[in-house]
Amino acid sequence: MTRFIFVTGGVVSSLGKGITTAAIAVMLEKRGLKVSIQKLDPYINVDPGTMSPFEHGEVYVTEDGYEADLDLGHYERFSQASIGRHSNATTGSIYSEVIRKERAGDYLGQTVQVIPHITDAIQDAITKGAAPGTDVAIIEIGGTAGDIESLPFLEAIRQFGLRAPKGSTMYVHLTLLPYLAASGEMKTKPTQQSVGKLREIGIQPDVLVCRCEQPMTESMRRKISLFCNVRPEDVIQEQDVETTIYEVPLDLVREGLDRAVVEHLGLDNDAPIDMSDWEDLRGRWANPECEIEIAVVGKYIELHDAYKSIYEALAHGGAAHKTKVRFRKIAAEDCADGDVAAMLDGVSGLLVPGGFGERGLEGKIRALRWARENQVPAFGICFGMQAMALEYGRHVAGLEDANTTEVDPTCKSPLIHLIESQENIDDKGGTMRLGAYACRIIEGTRSAEIYGRDLVFERHRHRWEFNNDFREQLEKAGLTCAGIHEKEDLVEVVELTDSPFYIGVQYHPEFKSKPLTPHPLFEAFIGAALSFASGNTAATTSEVEAR
């Protein structure tokens, strides 16, 4: 029998519901249970792929090519759950399906309504979201209790609990205990009110997870318990973490969330779980031996969430080296005409992330040129890799007018161009080259040395590609094509082989990095940045001079 945990949020958004959800998955997996995780989002977009990063943070991409909410990134980083398009449903995707069935006449003359048709479709999505063999399915409901648009989702999970076998479902509600400096105390009223909102709909939470800055006192716990109708031991404190979000599973186990879940779902294995790998990670994170600064030159730099997985992957690479990574976030546009050397002065590495459109491209190219000429480790991802190729084309290979046709459709040297399968596509949603593709890593390259494998599968989200008409010219000038998608002969990795780290990848390795198993490229990039910081660039200097 599959058990279901529904996670809702109250009081305010951005409480870290995604991380709490992922932390519950960690605890259950430690018991040897097979877990699935799903996010239900109340917005009308069919998926978040068409949203600007400023609107909703980064668009995360799953192995099966689904453009997803960034919370799915948390799920994958924390847990072993298999995450894909089945792991997300939105108001838009639910309505599309119901309207499709209505047009097909599948409702046999009925009036199609929110209840039961939309709520039934949501419940079908929940059932489908739990992969076969799942012991526990965790479902996070986006939005905040009391939102108009969340109502059908809350109604659907209430009905789900009513229909499911007794004891097989539970409701976890995440709330905030705000601290009022003026009175020097934390307040429980917003929590009471948000639980009230859930109870109006007919959902009685089994467990309350209370986000707070200060520890929760016993009397506060008893008060919340009494007013919210939740046992005192099921009122769990989730205090702000000190160093990293990866402490959250440890904290929540200590505060009893693991015990509460096991009790509510009647799981037989109630022995304590072994969290030593997470303890070890916390130790490395909390006591770094070094600290370095990496520049991230991007278009959406103002918003941390816009490059969420990149910052996480850099930090994972850092933790592997017991190193704290600081980010110098630089708006790419500012690099276009500003003093790049001054802006980048003192950093130990440069990362240029993905992006779309003209704004920022010239700045990225200038930053990359500075890094290459100063032998500073550089990592280009997606648009960053394309910028790397353009920079090398323009300044080393003699293609002064090299460009991408994304920015200049009629340029004389279209070094980055649209592949045939991307031509004549009108719809924007879900039509890019998406998801995992095979990439052959060429023997003898720096990339091969780092990966230690000759075939990798990495995730893509782009339309444009390196133009093979210029491959020979670029290679002759010294830029190695180190990774190829053989089926379509696409260049997916470029590098300067004699450099400790000057690598551009057309794909997004950041989506596959986890705190306990950092992505090899990020680990190597931080390693190279550390060597650079300590002045140990010996491997490069002689070889670069020889060139």
Ligand code: GLN
């Ligand atoms: N705009 C580029 C393309 O579509 C790169 C996309 C990206 O960086 N994700 O090819």
